Amino acid sequence: MLLRIFTEPQQGADYTTLLRVAKATEDGGFDAFFRSDHYLKMGDVSGLPGPSDAWVTLAGLARETERIRLGTLVTAATFRLPGPLAISVANVDDMSGGRVELGLGTGWYDEEHTAYGIPFPGLGERFDRLEEQLEIITGMWDTPSGKTFDFEGAHYQVTGSPALPKPAQRPRPPIIIGGVGAKRTPRLAARFADEFNVPFHSIEETRAAYERVRAACENGGRDDSSITFSAAQVICCGRDDAQLRQRADAIGRSVEDLRENGIAGTPAEVVARLAAFGEAGAERAYLQVLDLNDLDHLALLASDVLPQV
Incomplete structure (x- = not known):
């Protein structure tokens, strides 16, 4: 199983902090560094110094890292128009030498x-806009150089676009779609996704969501092995119970809650929990690290968990 580090900078992190975590991610041997795409803090935290733009910071990290993949989990379709988003992601992909992935929701x-x-807008319209954005972004990236791209939708219209620039990755950067919706989410994943992600749900709910996507692939004539789950x-990992509780306290959570609604414990317990997700079908795990100042946490995961999965 590939392990990726996943951060929530809107809770309070500047670019320098994100760079330290991304460097530790790369030095530790993890597969990727991902960040959320949010503009407002959540819960009882200061959120200082304030939000950072996901694609601006990923552009910086693209130039200051060498190996790890970079992406969003996930960019909101409400935040950006599809054409400019296609340009931004293609630019960052080029800046990184082809290491970018786009999570879009x-x-x-x-x-x-x-x-x-x-x-x-309401949820129905947001899904409609997401589907049109996926059509436009993938359509632009897939349009051969020298040709133009057109699209006529209910919410977006594109006429005579040169569909430039092209991303470094060909045919395009991977698209990640996630969630546990029962109908539209599986259909969109079967049509557009290179990866399907289930965030913050139980093993049983995760397995069920995977099965819905597999069924949608079968209905759509797609081989589900072409999607990464x-x-x-x-x-929250600690060498012993005392360190585990200290880390849980630092993020305002109880160890008991984290064991039930996350992955928590000693390295051996974390490995076992990851194995259970693997048995449910997960091929990658995004480990959401909430204390971005605790680089020793990343070091422990790199030394005692990563080699075992």
Whole structure:
């Protein structure tokens, strides 16, 4: 199983902090560094110094890392127009030498939209916009150089686009779609996703979501082996119970809660929990690290967990 480090910078992290974590991710041998795409803190934290733009910071990290893959889990379709988003991601992919992945979703956090003047339509329309964005972004990237791209949708229209620039990866950067929706999410994943991710759900719910996507692939005539299945979980690991509790306290969670609703324990317990997700079908795990100042946590995961999975 590939392990990826997943961060939530809106909770309080500047670029320098993200760079330290990304460097530790690369030095530790992890597969990728991902970040959320949010503009407002959640819960009882200061959120200082304030939000950072996902694709601006990933562009910086693209130039200051060498190996790890970089991406969002996930960018909200409400945040950006599809054409400019296709340009931004292609630019960062080129800047990284072809290491970028785009996680794209409907958007869900109403308050951040209100706080920064971003329209927030109802869920049905957000799904409609997400589907059109996926069509436009993949269509632009797949359009041969020298040709133009057109699209006529209910929400977006594209006419005579040169569909430039092209990303470094060909045919395009991987697309990640996630969630546990029963109908539209599996259908969109079967049509567009290179990877399907289930965030913060139980092993049983994760397995069920994978099966819905596999069924949608079968209905759509796609081989489900062409999709990578992944899971995202909060991680809290300690060499012993005292260190585990110290780390849980630092992120305002109880060890008991983290064991039930995340991945928590000693390295051996973390490995066993990851194996259980693997048995449910997960091929990658995004380990959500909430204390971005605790680089020793990453070092422990790198030395005592990563070699065993």
